[in-house]
Amino acid sequence: DTGVSQDPRHKITKRGQNVTFRCDPISEHNRLYWYRQTLGQGPEFLTYFQNEAQLEKSRLLSDRFSAERPKGSFSTLEIQRTEQGDSAMYLCASSLLDSSYNEQFFGPGTRLTVL
């Protein structure tokens, strides 16, 4: 399977715990994106990387959130001291920088539930 993969698919945690999600993009894609989707809403942009550089962070990304893409391949999204409001689907996408139309390919998402 050469699509975008995310791990885990589901995560249940207690408030105050830290969680980390992983995204593996399509192998030749140099751009990687994180989005968050709450129930009944469309996905909202969180941050994106071009290779290993994090080029933009949304104001939705509080200081409890940190994303990395250390070698320009897979990425991790960590949430520290989780709150119930963090419960959402976290989606990762990747694209090719040279693509004229920036077609992004989405992974299946990680559903986070904070109790």
Added chain:
Amino acid sequence: SQQGEEDPQALSIQEGGNATMNCSYKTSINNLQWYRQNSGRGLVHLILIRSNEREKHSGRLRVTLDTSKKSSSLLITASRAADTASYFCATTGTYKYIFGTGTRLKVLA
């Protein structure tokens, strides 16, 4: 924040009928895409229409784009029960996608 708004928010039709949903957006775009999402699942790409295109077809899907009105429509013909899902439009400039609020489609058997 979400740029797009979709209309209607929810739609129920009989199997075999046609379903039309609309998307409006606020700023200039590079392209517009439509995605389907089944309950609790990831996004499935349906169709991309470029800013210099006005209409595009793919199987039972027809998409139109009117950049002067900053709007797009998605028509699904001969609907099936399996088309029951949420449908989102997403616009993009240079990198990030901005999604609409979605239309929840229910196709009744």
